[in-house]
Every structure is written in C-alpha cells, then in structure tokens.
Amino acid sequence: MKVLVIGGGAREHALCRSLSLDPAVSALYCAPGNAGIADVATLRPVDALDGDAVAALATELVADLVVVGPEAPLVAGVADAVRAAGIPVFGPSAEAAQLEGSKAFAKDVMAAAGVPTARSYVCTTPEEVDAALDAFGAPYVVKDDGLAAGKGVVVTDDLAAARAHALGCDRVVIEEYLDGPEVSLFAITDGVTVVPLQPAQDFKRALDGDQGPNTGGMGAYSPLPWADPKLVDEVMELVLQPTVDELRRRGTPFSGLLYAGLAITGRGTRVIEFNARFGDPETQVVLARLRTPLAGVLLNAANGTLDAQPPLVWRDDAAVTVVIASHNYPETPRTGDRIEGLIEVAAEDEPDAYVLHAGTRREGDAVVSAGGRVLSVTATGSDLAQAREKAYTAVARIRLDGSQHRTDIAAKAAGLG
Numbered sequence: 001m002k003v004l005v006i007g008g009g010a011r012e013h014a015l016c017r018s019l020s021l022d023p024a025v026s027a028l029y030c031a032p033g034n035a036g037i038a039d040v041a042t043l044r045p046v047d048a049l050d051g052d053a054v055a056a057l058a059t060e061l062v063a064d065l066v067v068v069g070p071e072a073p074l075v076a077g078v079a080d081a082v083r084a085a086g087i088p089v090f091g092p093s094a095e096a097a098q099l100e101g102s103k104a105f106a107k108d109v110m111a112a113a114g115v116p117t118a119r120s121y122v123c124t125t126p127e128e129v130d131a132a133l134d135a136f137g138a139p140y141v142v143k144d145d146g147l148a149a150g151k152g153v154v155v156t157d158d159l160a161a162a163r164a165h166a167l168g169c170d171r172v173v174i175e176e177y178l179d180g181p182e183v184s185l186f187a188i189t190d191g192v193t194v195v196p197l198q199p200a201q202d203f204k205r206a207l208d209g210d211q212g213p214n215t216g217g218m219g220a221y222s223p224l225p226w227a228d229p230k231l232v233d234e235v236m237e238l239v240l241q242p243t244v245d246e247l248r249r250r251g252t253p254f255s256g257l258l259y260a261g262l263a264i265t266g267r268g269t270r271v272i273e274f275n276a277r278f279g280d281p282e283t284q285v286v287l288a289r290l291r292t293p294l295a296g297v298l299l300n301a302a303n304g305t306l307d308a309q310p311p312l313v314w315r316d317d318a319a320v321t322v323v324i325a326s327h328n329y330p331e332t333p334r335t336g337d338r339i340e341g342l343i344e345v346a347a348e349d350e351p352d353a354y355v356l357h358a359g360t361r362r363e364g365d366a367v368v369s370a371g372g373r374v375l376s377v378t379a380t381g382s383d384l385a386q387a388r389e390k391a392y393t394a395v396a397r398i399r400l401d402g403s404q405h406r407t408d409i410a411a412k413a414a415g416l417g
C-alpha cells in the first residue's frame with residue numbers, strides 16, 4: 001500500500017512512524033513533512049491547504065490512501081478534493097469538519113444528538129456578550145467561534161479580560177465553566193461504525209502546575225490509571241456514536257478521526273470540544289501503545305469498511321510525551337535556533353525513547369527550530385513512572401537555545417506529585 005500523509009507536525013511524525021513500521025505499507029510519503037519525518041518517509045513539497053494540489057500529488061504518487069493530519073486542510077476541503085479524484089482518504093469532508101471548524105456548529109450537533117456538554121450562548125454583539133458573561137459568572141469561558149490552533153479560548157476570573165477577548169472575536173461562544181480533569185478520547189469512524197482508541201491526557205497550559213496561557217499542548221500520557229475503566233464505553237454510548245449518527249442523519253457523514261475533548265465533572269462526563277483529526281500531542285502516546293498495524297485501520301475507515309476491522313490490540317506499556325517549545329511560545333515563538341542532541345538520543349541504547357519532530361527544518365547539516373512547538377520527546381515503559389523517566393532523560397540530552405518544556409507531564413498520574 002502506498003500512503004501519503006499531509007501535514008508536518010509531531011502528530012504527522014507519529015503517524016508516519018507507525019505507518020513506516022506497518023508491513024502493509026510499501027511506500028510512504030509526507031507532504032510537506034519536516035526534518036524528522038524525512039527519516040521515515042519521502043518528503044514532497046505541497047501547499048497543504050490546496051485541495052487540487054494535494055489531489056494531484058496523490059494521483060502522481062498513485063497513492064492508495066491519503067491521511068490528512070491537521071484541521072486547516074480538512075476545513076478547507078482537502079479531503080473532498082482527494083475523494084473526488086477517486087483516492088481513499090482518511091479525514092472528514094469540509095462540511096463534517098465544521099465540527100471542529102465552528103464551535104457553534106459543534107454545539108448545535110451536540111444539542112441535536114443529546115450529547116452532554118457545557119451550556120452555552122453564541123454571541124455576536126457586545127450586549128449579548130455581557131448578558132452571557134453575567135448569566136454564567138466566573139470563571140468565564142470565552143471561545144472564538146473559528147479555528148485558532150488551541151489558542152482561541154480564554155478561561156479567566158477577570159471579567160474585563162473575558163470581555164476583551166469576546167469583543168475581539170466576530171462570533172464568540174460563551175459557556176459554563178466545567179470543573180474536573182480533562183481526557184482526550186479519539187475514535188476512528190467511517191461515518192457509521194465507530195472504533196474508540198485508548199484515552200490520553202493532554203497538558204494545555206504552557207507552565208508547570210497548569211499555569212500560564214493555553215497552548216496547542218505541552219505533553220501527554222496514556223493510559224490514565226485514575227480513570228474509570230468504563231469511561232471508554234460510556235463515552236462511546238453518550239458521545240461518539242450519537243455524534244456520528246447525527247452527522248450522518250444530516251447528510252454530512254463524518255469519516256476520519258473524531259476527537260472528543262472531555263471534562264470529567266462531578267456531575268458526569270461533558271464534552272469540552274470536538275476536533276476532526278488526531279490530537280497533538282496525544283497521538284504520540286496513543287499510537288506508541290497501538291499494536292495493530294495502522295494502515296489497514298485507516299484504509300477501512302476511508303473505504304467505509306470499518307465493520308470488518310478486527311478489534312484493536314494494545315500494548316500494556318505506558319507512554320509519555322514531553323513537548324519542547326521555542327522561546328516565547330505561545331506568543332511570538334522565535335525560530336531558526338539550532339537543535340543539538342538529536343543524534344545522542346537516537347544513539348542511546350534505549351529504543352523506547354525517541355524524538356518526534358514538530359516545527360523543525362534542515363539547514364545544511366543542522367536541524368533548526370521552525371515553529372512554536374519544536375519537538376515531542378516520546379517514551380514507553382512498563383508504567384507511567386518509567387516512561388516518564390525515559391522521556392525526561394531524552395529531553396535532558398537536547399539543547400535548543402531559549403527552549404521551554406514542562407517538568408510535570410504525567411507526574412501526578414504516575415503517583416509522583
């Protein structure tokens with residue numbers, strides 16, 4: 001099977017790594033990719049937001065499957081263009097991707113499907129904003145309606161800050177604050193059949209102790225030793241299957257990866273957000289634990305034959321990933337800094353720890369930073385404590401001027417804090 005992956009972050013590196021280990025994959029391409037993905041896939045340049053360009057590349061490569069990683073191409077209709085060219089694609093249509101592209105659309109689908117989520121108002125005027133902030137009180141949760149790479153959400157006790165963020169958005173969703181630990185649960189679906197993956201937890205805030213601004217995600221781990229063993233079944237029944245059924249009922253079936261961001265509140269599990277693609281950095285830890293070869297599962301979803309997919313098989317291992325971000329991320333990240341220590345990590349006699357690249361590019365012999373999140377250092381171990389130790393040992397070998405990372409990823413879950 002020839003597979004083309006679209007994107008160039010750590011999530012795509014994790015996808016390419018898994019696909020490269022799948023004996024069914026005879027050729028693996030990534031466009032545009034990054035300096036690390038080049039080790040496991042052939043890179044091709046492409047404008048990932050240009051559906052015609054992606055479809056033409058897939059046709060040229062005679063790809064049997066295209067996997068679209070990030071949300072922006074999905075919302076721009078790249079999966080539709082590839083499907084129209086007659087090539088199986090893993091990723092939803094532009095219409096179905098509105099589940100991530102518009103928070104208001106997601107709320108509407110959840111209401112119709114009876115999916116538990118925070119109560120909310122969609123506001124377009126300052127009067128509506130003030131009324132909604134007043135109705136819920138602090139802490140205020142204010143979300144830009146459109147795509148914002150995880151940075152369009154402000155959660156604050158400060159009314160003036162909440163109001164300022166809301167007034168800076170064209171359309172804004174203001175909602176009830178959900179208290180409780182967060183879980184990311186991914187499911188692979190062909191629009192009818194839904195296959196859940198293992199849950200993971202992401203660390204969204206920039207600084208230790210969940211302080212600082214929201215980011216795209218600073219680290220993740222899986223499994224969740226503290227979670228109710230029935231969580232996956234419950235979310236399948238209350239959230240994932242009803243959402244997939246509702247989108248099919250509307251004539252916009254969702255095929256691809258449905259990401260449920262959940263809060264486990266005292267009053268039950270609630271959806272915080274949906275995404276229409278694999279999460280980053282959670283994918284790094286979820287795929288590290290998946291034993292079933294990935295390509296066939298994604299192809300079954302793309303072809304509408306997921307009902308024929310044998311049950312997924314998981315390792316007993318735990319996985320931890322720690323994101324190394326640029327100086328000044330998430331505000332105005334500095335790029336172009338040289339990354340050192342990658343060879344030392346690779347040469348280490350420790351195959352369970354590896355570096356997945358996010359924003360990197362090659363400059364002559366050097367690998368330099370090229371984005372806010374630069375590397376996602378991933379490790380597996382017999383339990384979270386061991387996986388964590390291996391991941392942080394590898395992090396310590398990497399040198400990137402001005403870089404930052406959290407030191408508490410998975411600490412609490414591993415019983416260390």
Ligand code: AMP
Pocket residue numbers: 118141143150151153155175176177178179182204214261272273
């Ligand atoms: P989102 O982009 O919707 O995932 O929001 C980013 C982050 O903001 C989430 O991961 C939560 O940490 C936080 N957040 C979003 N919505 C809520 C809510 N209703 N209550 C509490 N925190 C929230």
Ligand code: GLY
Pocket residue numbers: 150202216217275278279280281282
């Ligand atoms: N880790 C959060 C996201 O992928 O949106």
